[in-house]
Amino acid sequence: MTDRKQILTADDIRRALVRIAHEIDERNGGLQDVILVGIRRRGVPLAERIAAAIADFEGVRVPVGQLDITLYRDDLKLRGPAPLVRKTEIGPDITGKVVVLVDDVLYTGRTVRAALDAVADLGRPERIQLAVLVDRGHRELPIRADFVGKNVPTSRTERVEVHLQEAGDGADEVVIVRTSP
Amino acid sequence: MTSAPARRHAIDLDDFSGDEIEALLETAESMKEVLAREIKQVPALRGRNVVNMFYEESTRTRISFELAARALSANIVNFTARGSSVEKGESLVDTVRTLQALGADIVVMRHSQAGAPYLAAQHFRGSVINAGDGRHAHPTQALLDLFTIRERLGQVRGVQVVIVGDIVHSRVARSNLWGLTRMGAHVTLCAPPTLLGPAAYWTATWPEVRVCHRFDEALAGADVVMALRLQKERQQAGLLPSLREYTRRYGLTPERLERLGERTLIMHPGPMNEGVEIAPEAVVAPNAVIEAQVTNGVAVRMALLYRLAG
Structure with a gap:
C-alpha cells in the first residue's frame, strides 16, 4: 500500500525559494560574486527560480550553472548499469567567487560530497554554500545546508519526491511517499 | 532516455x-x-x-x-x-x-x-x-567516427557516407557499417573490385548499403567521405596495377576535393598514406576532420x- 502526503504546495515552494534568495543576498552582503550552481537534475530549475526571484527584487541577474556529479559518485558499482552522464556547464571562472550549490533534497549528503569534489576540479571558489528545498535528515557525512526551504523529519523507509514543472512533473509540489509492505 | x-x-x-x-x-x-x-x-x-x-x-x-x-x-x-x-x-x-x-x-x-x-x-x-x-x-573507431559526424553535421540519420579504399581488408569499414546503418546513415562502399569483393557479400549483411566501383559517381551528394588506408603491400599481392593508377581512380585528389565543396566532411582513420589515398591538400582542407577524429x-x-x- 502506498501512502502519499503533500508537504509543500506550489505556493510553499515559491515562498521558500524567495526567502532563500533573500538569505543568499544578506549572508553574502550582496550578490556581485555569487554564482548559483544547480545539481542535476532538479537542482537546475530550482537555481533558475532563485535567480529569477533575485532578479525581481534586486534587478540583477546572477549567473546560473549546472553540475552533473555522476562521474564523482562513490556508488558506481552499487547502482547497476552506469547512469547517463550529462553535461556540466558552469560558465565563467568560479575562482574567487561564491558558489551556491542548489539541490532539491538533502539526505545522506553523498551527492553534495560529490558536488564539492566536482566544483574543486573546476576552480577554487572563495566560498561554497548549499541551498536545498528540503532537508530530510539522515546524514551519513558531516555536511549541512546554509539555506533550507523546509526541514522535514522523515523515516528512511519514506521517499521524498520533489515535483517541478520544468522537470516535466506536471505540477509543483513536494510529497512524502510511504510504501508499506 | x-x-x-x-x-x-x-x-x-x-x-x-x-x-x-x-x-x-x-x-x-x-x-x-x-x-x-x-x-x-x-x-x-x-x-x-x-x-x-x-x-x-x-x-x-x-x-x-x-x-x-x-x-x-x-x-x-x-x-x-x-x-x-x-x-x-x-x-x-x-x-x-x-x-x-x-x-x-x-x-x-x-x-x-x-x-x-x-x-x-x-x-x-x-x-x-x-x-x-x-x-x-x-568498434571504438566506428564510435568516434559517429561522434565526429554527429558533432559536425548535427545528426547521423539520413547522412550520405562514402567509404572508399581497401574495404575488404578493413575492420574500420565493417564496424562503421554496423554503426552507421544502425544510426540511420546511408552508406556507399567504393573500391576497385579486387579490394571490395562481391557486392552480394556486403548486401547480405547490410541490405541498405550501396556498392559502387566509380569514385566520382559515388561522390555525388556525399555528406561524408571516409578514405581508408591503402597498404602498399596490396600492390605486391597483385590487387592493384599501380599506386598511381589507384590514386587516379580512388584517391581523394585536389580535383575531387574541389568538386566536393566545403560542406562535405573528409575523414580518415589513420595512419594515412598522403599522396596515395588522400592528397596532402585534402588533409588540411577546412572540411577535413581527421584531427577532430583523434x-x-x-x-x-x-x-x-x-x-x-x-
Missing part, C-alpha cells in the same frame, strides 16, 4: 542498439567537456585496473585508451607482445588468465587475428574491449570504459 542494461564486453557494434549508441555518444559529449577543463580528470573509475594488451602495433589507439583511462582515474598498464611471456610461447588464454589473477578489471585488446578479443572474453571475468582485431572489427577518440573511449565499469 534511461540507461541501457549493463554491458560486459565491446567486441563489435553488431550487438549495440541504436539507443545504446546514442547514449554512449551523449556520454562522450560530457566526457569531451571534462577533457576541455584545466583539470582533465574525474574520479569515476578510481582504483580500477585497465590493461592495454597490444599484440599489434598501434600508436593512436593505444595512447587514446591510455589517456581515456587516466582521465577517469583508472590505473592503466601497457602490455606489448614483445618482451612478454608471449615470446616464450604463452597462449592468449593463459595471458588473459594471468592478467585476471593480477587484478585486471578491463582488458583492451588489439590483435592481428580476428576473433582474439572474443576468445579472451570467454576466459576473462572482467570486461574486454576490442581495439581492433584482424579484418574483423574496430581528439574525439579519447572522449568516446572514456564513455565506453565508464559504461563497462558500471
Whole structure:
C-alpha cells in the first residue's frame, strides 16, 4: 500500500525559494560574486527560480550553472548499469567567487560530497554554500545546508519526491511517499 | 532516455542498439567537456585496473585508451607482445588468465587475428574491449567516427557516407557499417573490385548499403567521405596495377576535393598514406576532420570504459 502526503504546495515552494534568495543576498552582503550552481537534475530549475526571484527584487541577474556529479559518485558499482552522464556547464571562472550549490533534497549528503569534489576540479571558489528545498535528515557525512526551504523529519523507509514543472512533473509540489509492505 | 542494461564486453557494434549508441555518444559529449577543463580528470573509475594488451602495433589507439583511462582515474598498464611471456610461447588464454589473477578489471585488446578479443572474453571475468582485431572489427573507431559526424553535421540519420579504399581488408569499414546503418546513415562502399569483393557479400549483411566501383559517381551528394588506408603491400599481392593508377581512380585528389565543396566532411582513420589515398591538400582542407577524429577518440573511449565499469 502506498501512502502519499503533500508537504509543500506550489505556493510553499515559491515562498521558500524567495526567502532563500533573500538569505543568499544578506549572508553574502550582496550578490556581485555569487554564482548559483544547480545539481542535476532538479537542482537546475530550482537555481533558475532563485535567480529569477533575485532578479525581481534586486534587478540583477546572477549567473546560473549546472553540475552533473555522476562521474564523482562513490556508488558506481552499487547502482547497476552506469547512469547517463550529462553535461556540466558552469560558465565563467568560479575562482574567487561564491558558489551556491542548489539541490532539491538533502539526505545522506553523498551527492553534495560529490558536488564539492566536482566544483574543486573546476576552480577554487572563495566560498561554497548549499541551498536545498528540503532537508530530510539522515546524514551519513558531516555536511549541512546554509539555506533550507523546509526541514522535514522523515523515516528512511519514506521517499521524498520533489515535483517541478520544468522537470516535466506536471505540477509543483513536494510529497512524502510511504510504501508499506 | 534511461540507461541501457549493463554491458560486459565491446567486441563489435553488431550487438549495440541504436539507443545504446546514442547514449554512449551523449556520454562522450560530457566526457569531451571534462577533457576541455584545466583539470582533465574525474574520479569515476578510481582504483580500477585497465590493461592495454597490444599484440599489434598501434600508436593512436593505444595512447587514446591510455589517456581515456587516466582521465577517469583508472590505473592503466601497457602490455606489448614483445618482451612478454608471449615470446616464450604463452597462449592468449593463459595471458588473459594471468592478467585476471593480477587484478585486471578491463582488458583492451588489439590483435592481428580476428576473433582474439572474443576468445579472451570467454576466459576473462572482467570486461574486454576490442581495439581492433584482424579484418574483423574496430568498434571504438566506428564510435568516434559517429561522434565526429554527429558533432559536425548535427545528426547521423539520413547522412550520405562514402567509404572508399581497401574495404575488404578493413575492420574500420565493417564496424562503421554496423554503426552507421544502425544510426540511420546511408552508406556507399567504393573500391576497385579486387579490394571490395562481391557486392552480394556486403548486401547480405547490410541490405541498405550501396556498392559502387566509380569514385566520382559515388561522390555525388556525399555528406561524408571516409578514405581508408591503402597498404602498399596490396600492390605486391597483385590487387592493384599501380599506386598511381589507384590514386587516379580512388584517391581523394585536389580535383575531387574541389568538386566536393566545403560542406562535405573528409575523414580518415589513420595512419594515412598522403599522396596515395588522400592528397596532402585534402588533409588540411577546412572540411577535413581527421584531427577532430583523434581528439574525439579519447572522449568516446572514456564513455565506453565508464559504461563497462558500471
